[in-house]
Amino acid sequence: MNSKANLKMFKKVLVEKEVLNNPNTIHILSKLPKAKPIIIDDLDQYWGKVKKPYLQKRDNLNLFIGKKRGTLVKPAPDAYGVSGDPHYYFIHSYNCIYECQYCFLQGYFHTPDLVLYVNHDEILKEIKSILVEHPNAWFHAGEFSDSLALNHITNEWSQYWDFFKNNPKAKLELRTKSVNIKNILPLEPLKNVLLTFSLSPQDPSKEFDLKTPSTRAKIKAIKQLSDAGFQIGIHFDPIIYSEKLQIQYTQLINDLLENTNIDQINYFSLGVVRYTKDVYRQVELNYPDSKLHSHPYIKSFDNKIRYSRPMRNWLLSTVKNILLSKDVHESRIYLCME
Amino acid sequence: MKLLCFAHRNEAKTFFDRLKLSPLDTSLNLFKSKNEFILISGEGIQSTTELLSIVLSKYENISEIINYGIAGSLDKSLKENSIFSIRTVYQYFDDFSFKSHTSHDKQATIDLISVHKRIYSPEDKLKLSIYAHLLDMETWALASVAKRFKKKWKSYKTVSDSLDEATKCQQIANEAKFYSDLFWNHFINTKEQSPLSESSRNLILENSSLYFTHTQAHQIRKYCKSLILRDPSFLESFTSSKKYKSIVESEKSRKEKSKEVLNLLATDYDPITFKELQRTQKVFKSLKNQYLNFDHSEYIEKNSIKFKGQFKSSNDLRNIIRTLEKINIDELKGKSKDV
Ligand code: SF4
Numbered sequence: 001m002n003s004k005a006n007l008k009m010f011k012k013v014l015v016e017k018e019v020l021n022n023p024n025t026i027h028i029l030s031k032l033p034k035a036k037p038i039i040i041d042d043l044d045q046y047w048g049k050v051k052k053p054y055l056q057k058r059d060n061l062n063l064f065i066g067k068k069r070g071t072l073v074k075p076a077p078d079a080y081g082v083s084g085d086p087h088y089y090f091i092h093s094y095n096c097i098y099e100c101q102y103c104f105l106q107g108y109f110h111t112p113d114l115v116l117y118v119n120h121d122e123i124l125k126e127i128k129s130i131l132v133e134h135p136n137a138w139f140h141a142g143e144f145s146d147s148l149a150l151n152h153i154t155n156e157w158s159q160y161w162d163f164f165k166n167n168p169k170a171k172l173e174l175r176t177k178s179v180n181i182k183n184i185l186p187l188e189p190l191k192n193v194l195l196t197f198s199l200s201p202q203d204p205s206k207e208f209d210l211k212t213p214s215t216r217a218k219i220k221a222i223k224q225l226s227d228a229g230f231q232i233g234i235h236f237d238p239i240i241y242s243e244k245l246q247i248q249y250t251q252l253i254n255d256l257l258e259n260t261n262i263d264q265i266n267y268f269s270l271g272v273v274r275y276t277k278d279v280y281r282q283v284e285l286n287y288p289d290s291k292l293h294s295h296p297y298i299k300s301f302d303n304k305i306r307y308s309r310p311m312r313n314w315l316l317s318t319v320k321n322i323l324l325s326k327d328v329h330e331s332r333i334y335l336c337m338e
Numbered sequence: 339m340k341l342l343c344f345a346h347r348n349e350a351k352t353f354f355d356r357l358k359l360s361p362l363d364t365s366l367n368l369f370k371s372k373n374e375f376i377l378i379s380g381e382g383i384q385s386t387t388e389l390l391s392i393v394l395s396k397y398e399n400i401s402e403i404i405n406y407g408i409a410g411s412l413d414k415s416l417k418e419n420s421i422f423s424i425r426t427v428y429q430y431f432d433d434f435s436f437k438s439h440t441s442h443d444k445q446a447t448i449d450l451i452s453v454h455k456r457i458y459s460p461e462d463k464l465k466l467s468i469y470a471h472l473l474d475m476e477t478w479a480l481a482s483v484a485k486r487f488k489k490k491w492k493s494y495k496t497v498s499d500s501l502d503e504a505t506k507c508q509q510i511a512n513e514a515k516f517y518s519d520l521f522w523n524h525f526i527n528t529k530e531q532s533p534l535s536e537s538s539r540n541l542i543l544e545n546s547s548l549y550f551t552h553t554q555a556h557q558i559r560k561y562c563k564s565l566i567l568r569d570p571s572f573l574e575s576f577t578s579s580k581k582y583k584s585i586v587e588s589e590k591s592r593k594e595k596s597k598e599v600l601n602l603l604a605t606d607y608d609p610i611t612f613k614e615l616q617r618t619q620k621v622f623k624s625l626k627n628q629y630l631n632f633d634h635s636e637y638i639e640k641n642s643i644k645f646k647g648q649f650k651s652s653n654d655l656r657n658i659i660r661t662l663e664k665i666n667i668d669e670l671k672g673k674s675k676d677v
Contacts (some may be wrong), residue, residue, distance in 0.1 A: 012468055038464060049434040050469055053426055059447055062468060110436070294567035296608045298639060309639050310614040310672070 009061060009097060010114075013037045014046060016066035024118035024156060025065050031153040032063075043067075047094075048110050055286055057099065057112035068092070068117035073126045076140060085136045085171075090123050092116070092156060093145035098177060099210035101287045102238055105144065107279030116150070120159050127163070127170070135169045142175035148195075149178040161187050168192050173233065179213045179221035189229035194266055196233030197222055199256070201248035204240050207291060215252065223259040232264050237271030237336055239315045241295045241307060249319050257326055268328060270319050271336030272312045280305040341375040341393065342525075343405045345386070345476050348514035350376060350406075352522035368393055375400060379476060383429075383454055386479035394487040402442075402490040406521040409450060409474040409495040410457070412467035416497050421524045422448040424493040428469050429478040430454075439481035442490040450495065452478030472497065496520055541577045542599060549592040554600055561603045576606070614638055614672055621670055629658050641671060 013035040019025045020039065029037060040046055043066035052060075068091055076087035094115040095105055105112075117123075127139055141147045151157065157174060164172050165188070172193045184195065200208070202215045213221075226232055234256070242248060273292070275283060277299075283292060300306045307315070316335050323333055344350040347367075353359070357371035366389055367378035377393055379386040394400060409422075416422065425446035429435040431454045451470035457463055466473060477493050484491040496517060542558055543550060550558060565572040576582055585598045604612045615638060622632040633644040643665070649655045 014468065038468070046434075046468055049436065050428050051436055051438045052469065053438070053440055056426065056449075060449065289567065291567055294564045296564065296611070301640060308608070308611040308614075309641065311608065311610045314610045 010035065010063040011060050012062045014040050014043075014062060014064045016043050016064075017041055019065060019067050019118050022067075022118045024120060024154070027155065028065060028116060028118070028153055037065075040064075043115065047113055047115055050111070052111040052113065054106040054112050054282060057095075057097075061097075062113040064113060064115045065118060066115060067119045068123070071126075072119075072123045073130060073139065076138075076143075085138055086134045087138045087140065088127075088130060089140040089143040090127065091144060092120065092123065092141055093150070093154075095144070096146045097149050098146060098212045100177070100212065101208045101210065101290050101292055102240075102273055102275065102283060104275065104279045106286060107276065107282040108144070114145075114150075116154055118156075120156055124160065124163050128167075131167055131170050135167075136171075138171045138173060140173045140175065142173075146176050146178055147174040148176040148180045148184070151178075151180045151183050155183045157184065158187060161190065161193070164193050165190055175233075175235070177209060177212045177218070179217045181221050181225060184230070185224065185228055189231070191231060194231045194233045195225055196235060198235040198237060199252065200236070200238075200240070201252045203244075203248060204242060208240065216255075219255055219259050222256065226260045226264045230264070231266055232260065233266050234268045235271070236319055237269060238273035239270065239319060240273050240292065241311065241315060245315065246318055246322070249322050253322050253326055257328075262328070265328075265332070267332050267334055268323055269334040269336055270316050272307060272315050274300075275305045277303065277305060339373065339375060339397075339399050339401060341377055341397075341400045341403045343377045343379055343386075343390065343403055343480060345379055345381050345407050345474075347378045349408065349517055349521065350378060351514050352518035353525070356522060363396075366393060379480070382475050383431075383452060383479040386476045387483055390480060390483045391486075394483065394489065400489065402492070403480060403484050404525075405477060405480050405491065405493040406525070407474060407476065407493070407495055408498045408517060409472040409477075411471070411497040412451075412463055412473055413471040416448070416471060418497050419520065421494050421496055421520065422446075422472065424448055424450045424472070424477060424495060426450075427452060427477045427481050427493070430466060434469070435478075437482070439478065439485055439491075441481070441492050443492045446492075448472060448495075450474060450477055450493070452476060494521070494524060541573050542603075545577075545586060547586050547592060548596045548599060550596050550600075554596060557600060558603065561607045565603070565606055576603070611638065617672060618670065621665075625661055625664065627657070627661060629654050630661055643670075 010032070013029075013032060015025060015029070015037045017039055029035065043064050047064050047066075073088050073090040076089045095109065095112055096103070097114070130137055147157075160172060164170060168191065170192060173196055174194070175196045175198065177198050181195075197218055199205075199215060199218060205212070205215045222232055222234075236249070239245075239249075275297075280297070283290070287293075295307065295311075297305045298308050300309075306312060320333055320335070324330060342350070342353065344353075347354075353376060354369075357374065357376070359369040359371050359376060362368045362370045362375070367380070369376040375393070375397065377389060379389045390403075423443045423446035424441055425443070426438050426440045426449045428438045428449065428451040430451055449470040450472040451466050452474055453466070454475070456475075457466065457473060463473070472495055474495065477495075480493065481491055540559065540562060542548070542562070543555055562573060565576070569575070581602055582599065585595050585602065588595060590598075601612075618637055619634055622634045622637075626632060629647055629649055631646045633646070637643060647658050649658055
C-alpha cells in the first residue's frame with residue numbers, strides 16, 4: 001500500500017497535542033506525508049462526540065492519533081481464547097478500515113472514525129505488572145480493531161517483540177483479517193507470539209467481508225509466516241450458514257493445510273455468527289439486503305441474536321468433523337460457545 | 339404532498355414565479371400550489387423549529403420535506419454553484435451535539451453542520467470541518483422536526499463562500515434570481531415520478547387452492563423474504579417444483595394443503611431446525627396423556643423440558659412418574675446437544 005492510498009483513506013488526520021512528539025506519532029505521520037494534521041487538545045472532545053453513521057467510513061473516515069487513558073489492559077471475557085490461563089486484552093486502536101457486514105463495531109461505537117493510540121510504552125508497563133501475578137497470561141490485541149490492517153503505517157508490534165522475548169511464558173495474540181505482514185516477517189519468530197487469522201471460505205468472505213483481502217491472499221500470508229517459523233492460530237469465526245457449507249469448509253481447510261506447516265497452527269477456534277441486539281439492528285440498517293438475513297435467527301438464552309441451537313451445533317460439528325478428518329488433533333480445536 | 343422549505347423568500351423567488359402559489363397562512367409564511375406547500379421558515383434553528391412544527395402538526399398530508407438553501411463551505415474542494423444533496427446533518431451549539439440526522443437520499447455524500455451563530459474564525463471552521471463539508475443555520479432543526487413527525491426529508495444546498503459569511507444576506511438579495519433558478523432547475527429535473535408501488539405479489543398466497551390464516555400468511559411472507567434473499571428466483575422455482583405442485587393438486591382440503599406447503603417452505607428456510615422441531619414434537623406428543631402435557635416451544639433453544647401435570651391420586655402420580663422416566667434425555671437432545 002503506498003502513501004497515496006493511505007492519505008486517500010483518511011479524510012482528516014487529528015493528533016492530540018500531548019502525543020505530537022511521541023516517536024510513534026512521528027512515525028505514523030511520516031507515512032502520511034500529504035496529511036495536514038489538525039492538532040487537538042483532547043481526543044474525547046471530538047471522537048465519538050457526534051453520532052456519525054457507520055457507513056460514512058466509506059468516504060468520510062477520519063484518523064485520530066492519541067493517548068489511551070484509564071485501564072490499558074483489561075481481563076478478557078470468560079469464553080475468550082484458549083482455556084486454562086488467564087486472558088487479557090489491550091486497546092491500541094479503535095475501529096477498522098475493513099467492512100465486514102456482521103462486525104460488532106457498527107453497533108458498538110457511535111462513530112466509525114479510527115483511533116490509533118501511541119502510548120505503547122505504557123501498555124507494556126501495564127502488561128508487565130500483570131505478569132507479576134500471572135506469568136502465563138495471554139494478551140490479545142484486536143478486540144476493537146484489526147491488529148495488522150494498518151501495520152504498514154503504525155509498525156507498533158516490533159516494540160512488543162523484545163518484551164515477549166524476555167517474558168517467554170506470557171503469550172501475545174495478534175488477530176487479523178489482513179495480509180499486512182511486511183513488517184512482521186523481518187522479526188524473529190517467537191514461540192509465545194501468535195499471529196491469528198480469521199478465515200472464511202472464499203464465497204462467503206467475498207459476500208460478507210467487504211474490503212478485506214481474499215481468502216487466497218490470507219492463506220498465502222499464513223504460508224509465508226509459517227514458512228518463516230511464526231506461530232499461527234486460525235479462527236473459523238463467524239461461521240455463517242450456507243447450503244454449501246460442507247464443500248466450502250472442506251475446500252478451505254484443504255487449501256490451508258496444504259499450504260501450512262500444521263505443527264505451527266496452535267489452534268483452530270470455531271464460532272457461529274452472533275450479535276447483540278444493538279449490533280443486529282445496525283446490521284439490518286446498514287445492510288438490509290445482505291444474505292446474512294436470509295437465515296433465521298432467534299433471540300437466544302443470553303439475549304444475543306443467533307441461529308437456533310440445533311443449527312449452531314450442526315455448523316460447529318460439521319466444521320469440527322472436517323478438521324478431525326484431516327488429522328487435526330481434537331485438543332487443538334476450540335469451540336466458541338458464548 | 340411535499341413541503342418545500344426555504345430559509346429566505348429570495349431563495350424561493352423562481353418557485354413563486356413558476357408555481358401558482360396562493361398564501362395559505364401568512365402568519366406562518368406558508369403557501370400552496372396544486373402539488374406542493376412552500377414554507378419560508380426564516381433564519382436560524384429556533385424559527386425553523388417553530389414554524390415547521392406548527393405546519394407539520396396542522397397539515398398531516400405532508401409526507402416529505404424538501405429543503406433548498408445556501409450554505410457556507412468548510413471544504414475547498416466543493417465547487418460553487420453546484421447543488422449538493424445533504425447526507426448527515428450535525429449541530430454545533432457551543433459544543434458538538436451528539437444527535438445527528440441522516441436524510442432519505444441514499445445517494446447523498448455531503449455532510450452539513452448547523453450552527454447557532456455566524457462563524458467567522460478559520461479555527462472554528464477547521465473544527466467544524468472535522469465532521470462536515472458545509473455549514474448553515476437551519477437544516478439540523480428541519481431534520482430534527484421531520485424525525486419527530488416521522489417525515490422523510492432531503493436537503494439540497496449550494497455553496498456561497500467566495501464571499502464573507504457576513505455579506506451572505508446581501509449576496510442572496512443581489513443574486514436571488516441566480517440561486518433561485520439553480521434550485522428550481524434542480525427541483526424540476528429531480529422531481530420524482532411517483533414510483534409504481536413495487537410488486538408485492540406472492541405466488542403462494544395467491545394460489546386459490548390454498549387457504550392461509552393471517553398468522554400463516556405472515557409466516558409465508560417471512561420465509562419467502564429470506565429465501566428470495568438467498569435466491570432471487572426462489573418463488574418461481576418453488577411454485578414450479580414437483581413437491582409443491584403435488585401438494586397443491588392433491589385432493590386434500592385447502593387447510594391441509596396449506597399446512598403442507600408451509601412445512602415445505604419451513605424445510606427450505608431452516609432444514610436443520612425444522613427437522614429437529616418435528617422430531618422433538620413427535621416425542622412429546624407420544625408422551626402426552628391425560629395427566630401430563632408438554633410445552634415443547636422452548637425446548638430446542640433451552641434444552642429444558644417444561645410440562646404441566648395434574649393428579650388426584652397416588653395412582654395418577656405414579657403414572658406421571660412412569661411417563662417421565664420414559665424420557666431418554668440424551669436421545670431427545672439430538673442436534674440440540676452441544677458438540
Ligand atoms: S476485520 Fe474485524 S474489526 Fe475489521 S470490520 Fe472485519 S470484523 Fe470488524
